Amino acid sequence: MSDVLKIYNVLLQKYGSQGWWPIVSRANSEGFDNKGYAPSQYDHPSTAKERFEVIIGSMLTQNTAWTNVEKALEELHQKNLITPSSIIKADHDVLSSAIRSAGYFNQKAKRLKIVSEYFREEHSDDYKRFLTSDIHTLRSELLTVNGIGPETADSILLYAFHRASFVVDAYTRRIFSRVGLVKKDQDYNQIKLFFESSLPKDTSLFKEYHALIVEHAKRHCKTKPVCEGCPVEKVCKKRI
């Protein structure tokens, strides 16, 4: 078993299932199955509406605390601005005012309109293409959309469409470079490939792992150079 998978197991045991994108109800059982890693407790968005809400959330959460994004999503719901067509039609000031709590509201309002234009046709067809086409092709296409960078593209593929695209964020880089598994200045795609090749191709695991990394970082590894009793460092102790 790879160190990366060991760390996943340790984090899941320590923090439990994180349940990101809580759109549909999810089970709450625990334990390890015979694949050698714990099963994920995630359910997934299944309707076009739910998928688009995840897409909006992944745009709004850019460099922003999730609690602020939740308020913005609630406002968007109240103003019925949660479909591509309604966002496209909405006045810029109305839209930016609704997402004010998520910060960068002018910039994000523009980006939401661009993303809505991009997903309008896909949305009307229940995103068939995004659920079935080659994942690398889709990712490259997403990266051409203004406002969608590598992390957001992977978040959309993973959390909205349940495609196996590992999400790398600043925490991932920070935590795993500390224990020498990646380099601090390593390219995003290299880190992404490192995780994908070190883990079973299990989409639910990818979702859970990214969420666990964020949870772990929030609690223990924000700015301190060394994290006391860090489970990640324990797993890697022999290697350091």
Added chain:
DNA sequence: GTCCAGGGCCTAC
């Protein structure tokens, strides 16, 4: 008051 959050784009060198 300061720091930072589930980043990405644009500009200058």
Added chain:
DNA sequence: GTAGGCCATGGA
């Protein structure tokens, strides 16, 4: 090609 500035609210 890459470092630096910019976008901005809200909680700790």
